[in-house]
Amino acid sequence: MIDRRRLATAGLTLAVAFGTGYLMQNGGSVAARLAGPAEKANPSVSAPAEEAVDEVKAALPELPADIAVPDLGTGRSIIHTRRLAALDSGFQAPVLSDASTPTPFEIACKPVLTANPAPGAMIDVQLTTPCNGNSRITVQHGPLSFADVTDSDGNYSVSVPALQKEAKVDVTFEGGDRISTKALVLTVDGYNRSVLVWDGQPGLHVRAFEFGADYGDAGEVWAGAPRSPEHGVQALGGFLTQLGNPDVLNPELAEVYSFPADRMTKDGVVRMIVEAAVTDQTCGKVVVGNTIEVGADGQMREVALELAMPDCDTAGGFLVLKNLLQDMKIARN
Amino acid sequence: MLACRTAFWAVLLFLLQSVTVVAQDVTLTSRDGSVTISGALVGYDGEFxxxxSTYGVLTVDGSGVVCSGPACPDLTAYIAEIRIFGEAQITQRLMPVLIETFAERQGYSALRRVTDDGNFTYALIETASGRESSRFIVRTKSSDEAFADLVAEEADMALSLREVATNEVMAGLEAGIGRLDAHNQSRVLALDAIVPVVAPENPVRGVSLADLSKIVTAELTNWQDLGGVEAPIFLQMPAPGSALATVVAQRLAGNAVLAVQESQRHDPLADLVDIVAKDPFSLGITTLSELGGTRxxxxxxNCGYISTAIADAVKAEDYPLTTPLFLxxxxxxxxxxxxxFLRFTRSPAAQFAIRRAGFVDQALTETPIKNQGNRLSNAIRAAGPGDLGVLQDMMTALDGFNRLSISxxxxxxxxxxxxxxxxxxGLLAQAIEAGLYDGRTLIFVGFSDGEGAADANRKLSMMRANAVRDDLIKQAATADLSRTRLDVLGYGASMPMACDDTDWGRGINRRVEVWVR
Incomplete structure (x- = not known):
């Protein structure tokens, strides 16, 4: 009930703005952010803002029938909703996935999510959401979750390491709307996986040292030397997948190290390290996230994590954690 | 309970009449206001x-009193805290898996709050309410420090790679924390073993314990002496002062100082095995739980017995260098x-977690006699003229039985x-109390080393089997022993598992096995 009233308030604010023509004519900062640069105006991506307005209209009992739908379209709806949120703390981003409502340009708004198995026990995720261009989305695969942004056409694709054979993938939009799909990833059993999910503080990394490798050696796998799933497919060693976008609002990031444990021809160990740079931005703060480990037995171990960064007088160093993720014991097959 | 409390209050009342209470940080007042105790609050566990106080440390049932004073706990927001201090291998490798499994089994979700590798806390959170109900505070410390903290009541559990020393037991007694070496205050949480390791391509296939002792004391320094090439042995050892170094010195060097250069001492063991794996001229002393890429x-x-550090051999103590992890x-x-949590550590779920963390668990498993072929052929090969008859007897008696994993x-x-x-x-007593062996027969089979006359040895082996059975009956106090038959047999030195020419070989041979049908 409260939500609805807040939505109505937000809508009313907008309607007044539309009615006076203030929004489009005034060069003030709010309107400028809402309108965006003219050269980016693109009919096919104008929909999100339009959708939002439709929803807002629905929440208002009486809206003048002759009101012209303004073209707010800029393909920057993420900024748009963010600005609205800033205008009204109670603002709820509108629900954008009403399948029956076409955009003014007759493109169905219904988002389409597909997931297909890919080499390296990966899931190729494809999202098409024409009415949610440049929107923040959260992608979830069980306890593995991260935030990213769709492109200006509302498309998004990502390759996610599967943690389970029957892999469910959810995408959540800003308003809380969610769509799900599934993929069957038969090669999951062949891979050990170690995952760090965190709230987007910069400077955190997972590092894997394969078979006695040291910093800088070829056997060190991390964001600076991630390799590709092909490396795993060919049983040459592990690979790292970085997920999430550090530039979105409230970033959620993840790093996944995958190792093809079932096809190794030597015994040994992969040492797992989580490294956190202690900077002026991160010192004294608490990193919130979770760790996930999938062993050769297919058992998943997931734990919530709060990592207390060292005090600011130690800024400039690194916090190296050798026991947050278990070392992977590799037995020859 | 009520009567007991009344008596307690009566005694206190008597004491209070003659003593002026000095105001301290808590005051507990009985519900009727007639009795008060003041003192420093040592702890509150949600119940007690x-x-x-001036009368010493008193434990008072919280339901009977009202607490006032600055140190009173907030009863509604009470969060139980368990402080677990001890050796790095146990706190950092075993505890996380064990606590997480415990949380899951109890229906909590676990939140790990990390400061660094050696300092972390698990919050157990009620899944439905989101309320934090308890905390396991884990700190990495040496065994010495952990025992000291236990005595000072700063720790609730101490994790050690060695048994508690006599002076620590005495300090504990004096501090009123009981007898740390008593069976209800100490337990083996999991097992590990000291293991000599080499690079996979190293041609040497085995080492005697005697030679290993000489290597760690620098009396034997060339691979040639082990049947390898003419090249010096680079010995890689655990860091001095570490618990493992102490245990290695005890077990392999008769507490002699280990002669190793600083460059060849490593902490953590992960560094040690990484070096050994890459260097064919290195010989490392590590643990079964940390082998890395080594062999x-x-x-x-001397008699040709081979003892390999595998889980079954460690569990049965057939491998001579087992190292229990004590709690x-x-x-x-x-x-x-x-x-x-303590009860949980003995559960099957905990044993699974222990294996997962890379340690040897203590789950009771059974091996059929037909899988004991190696031991039998060893015994037949080593048998003297009189022994074959004994072996025959033994095979007849144990026909259809399985050997239990512990000895x-x-x-x-x-x-x-x-x-x-x-x-x-304790483990076996608990299993019998739980009815795991109802309707079955356990035979305690004693063996001796080969020192002394055959008759005396047979008696001695029988005596040991009896001692184990008696102790078991004593500890399995709540068991209905009419449901489980407990027999004893003794076969002297008839089935050796190692050569009797060394102390450790004789130690391996002096044993009681448990067979079950």
């Missing part, structure tokens, strides 16, 4: 206050969640057993 060297002896608790009552080992010429064996009695 512990107050260091373990089996222990060989010690004070006598005082732990918060309910702490008691639940009991003794000091020379006695029926006094070692730490791991003491813990094994």
């Amino acid at each position: 206050y512990r107050v260091d 373990p060297l089996p222990l060989v002896d 010690y608790v004070p006598q005082r009552r732990l918060p309910a969640v702490g008691r639940d 009991f080992r003794f000091d020379g010429g006695s029926a006094v057993y070692d730490g791991q064996s003491r813990s094994n009695v």
